[in-house]
Amino acid sequence: MRYELYYWPSSQGRGEYVRLALEEAGAEYVDVARRRGGEDRMIRLMEGRAIKTPPFAPPYLRAGNLWIAQTANILLYLGGRHGLAPRDEGGRLWAHQLQLAIADLVHELHNTHHPISVNLNHVDQIPESRRFAADFTRHRIPKFLGYFERALQSNRAGRGEHLIGARTSYPDLSLFQTVAALRFGFPNAMRRIERECPRVAALHDRVAGRPRISAYLESERRLPFIADAGVFRHYGYLDAK
Amino acid sequence: MRYELYYWPSSQGRGEYVRLALEEAGAEYVDVARRRGGEDRMIRLMEGRAIKTPPFAPPYLRAGNLWIAQTANILLYLGGRHGLAPRDEGGRLWAHQLQLAIADLVHELHNTHHPISVNLNHVDQIPESRRFAADFTRHRIPKFLGYFERALQSNRAGRGEHLIGARTSYPDLSLFQTVAALRFGFPNAMRRIERECPRVAALHDRVAGRPRISAYLESERRLPFIADAGVFRHYGYLDAK
Numbered sequence: 198m199r200y201e202l203y204y205w206p207s208s209q210g211r212g213e214y215v216r217l218a219l220e221e222a223g224a225e226y227v228d229v230a231r232r233r234g235g236e237d238r239m240i241r242l243m244e245g246r247a248i249k250t251p252p253f254a255p256p257y258l259r260a261g262n263l264w265i266a267q268t269a270n271i272l273l274y275l276g277g278r279h280g281l282a283p284r285d286e287g288g289r290l291w292a293h294q295l296q297l298a299i300a301d302l303v304h305e306l307h308n309t310h311h312p313i314s315v316n317l318n319h320v321d322q323i324p325e326s327r328r329f330a331a332d333f334t335r336h337r338i339p340k341f342l343g344y345f346e347r348a349l350q351s352n353r354a355g356r357g358e359h360l361i362g363a364r365t366s367y368p369d370l371s372l373f374q375t376v377a378a379l380r381f382g383f384p385n386a387m388r389r390i391e392r393e394c395p396r397v398a399a400l401h402d403r404v405a406g407r408p409r410i411s412a413y414l415e416s417e418r419r420l421p422f423i424a425d426a427g428v429f430r431h432y433g434y435l436d437a438k
Numbered sequence: 439m440r441y442e443l444y445y446w447p448s449s450q451g452r453g454e455y456v457r458l459a460l461e462e463a464g465a466e467y468v469d470v471a472r473r474r475g476g477e478d479r480m481i482r483l484m485e486g487r488a489i490k491t492p493p494f495a496p497p498y499l500r501a502g503n504l505w506i507a508q509t510a511n512i513l514l515y516l517g518g519r520h521g522l523a524p525r526d527e528g529g530r531l532w533a534h535q536l537q538l539a540i541a542d543l544v545h546e547l548h549n550t551h552h553p554i555s556v557n558l559n560h561v562d563q564i565p566e567s568r569r570f571a572a573d574f575t576r577h578r579i580p581k582f583l584g585y586f587e588r589a590l591q592s593n594r595a596g597r598g599e600h601l602i603g604a605r606t607s608y609p610d611l612s613l614f615q616t617v618a619a620l621r622f623g624f625p626n627a628m629r630r631i632e633r634e635c636p637r638v639a640a641l642h643d644r645v646a647g648r649p650r651i652s653a654y655l656e657s658e659r660r661l662p663f664i665a666d667a668g669v670f671r672h673y674g675y676l677d678a679k
Contacts, residue, residue, distance in 0.1 A: 250532040267538040291491040297508040298494045314573035332555035
């Protein structure tokens with residue numbers, strides 16, 4: 198089956214979590230909105246009545262007759278189909294629990310530059326962004342990454358290398374992406390924070406070196422981080438000193 | 439099996455989504471933190487090493503040997519076990535997709551009173567709350583509830599009465615709770631908005647009248663809404679005029 202991924206074409210954003218799972222799985226997929234006319238098609242489909250399970254927002258995935266939206270939900274599906282999550286119920290729920298914690302972190306990461314509204318530009322909410330980001334870098338990143346550090350540490354089977362069991366699962370890929378985005382957005386803060394969570398930092402580097410992921414990262418399929426667009430941004434004045 | 443629910447004892451909050459599913463299912467459960475010493479136990483368990491799949495935050499649920507956290511993840515589990523979600527893969531994913539959209543709405547609802555940080559009191563972020571809430575009531579509630587209205591409308595089998603198929607599923611219960619919370623928090627805004635989404639409003643009232651739910655709502659197990667505490671608050675100055 199050839200999947201169709203629908204996500205905004207100009208930045209990594211939440212679509213990147215889906216791309217990483219598809220790439221690690223070696224799955225065949227089309228990144229629809231990056232093709233000519235694809236973005237219009239994505240919007241038309243989302244607003245129309247053809248999809249019986251319509252998305253609230255991208256990303257969404259077509260998998261045969263299924264149309265699946267919400268990043269974590271797409272990963273729940275792909276994880277089960279492509280061996281990127283444990284097969285047993287407890288393991289599957291644990292993977293999803295970790296993914297939903299990552300989703301919460303990404304929500305806050307997004308709010309560092311849009312704390313007031315997605316309907317305003319970042320420049321119209323800079324004072325609030327400064328306040329939000331100060332707390333985010335000081336308290337929230339350490340709290341979230343500390344949580345994942347403990348998960349890595351307590352997973353004996355993974356020897357500190359995997360969040361779950363002895364294999365790569367979709368939360369590993371998602372944590373890689375999130376650390377990459379945090380390093381891009383908040384390099385000063387992250388230099389300090391990563392000292393306290395060496396396993397999280399090492400997981401990032403190890404996932405980046407996996408054969409399919411490293412080939413993907415080198416390819417044109419991987420969009421670059423963009424300082425002033427999308428979910429994962431960088432404004433120097435929001436970073437720690 | 440007797441479930442153990444762990445959530446902050448003094449307000450409905452996100453724990454309420456789990457309670458509603460347990461109540462509709464007629465499941466036996468203990469609301470641990472509302473018992474003597476239970477809140478300490480909840481915090482100790484969360485911070486300790488006894489749970490191999492530790493929660494990032496409440497709510498979390500013990501189901502035999504499983505410890506499950508993240509509201510939507512708990513409902514994914516309970517929905518499957520208690521007939522509160524379709525059995526087929528597409529239906530299960532659709533239910534979860536709707537639940538995750540509700541989770542996004544609840545995240546924003548929370549941010550109306552805490553737009554800058556959970557580490558500050560509401561009174562220390564009032565100007566930002568006013569700005570956030572103005573956009574939330576004007577644009578975001580209508581966008582989210584409009585989405586659920588269309589889902590109700592396009593579900594022929596549910597005759598506008600159910601989000602999915604012809605039966606009550608956990609997203610119905612969660613939408614009920616969210617509408618109740620929005621009515622409590624933003625009565626003026628909701629009076630206007632509900633005119634545009636009559637099916638959502640009717641679903642709220644119908645869920646409230648289901649035998650087990652209505653018995654629950656009358657019982658002492660249902661905590662009241664509290665204006666100045668928890669996720670679901672009411673500050674008159676944040677509501678529409």
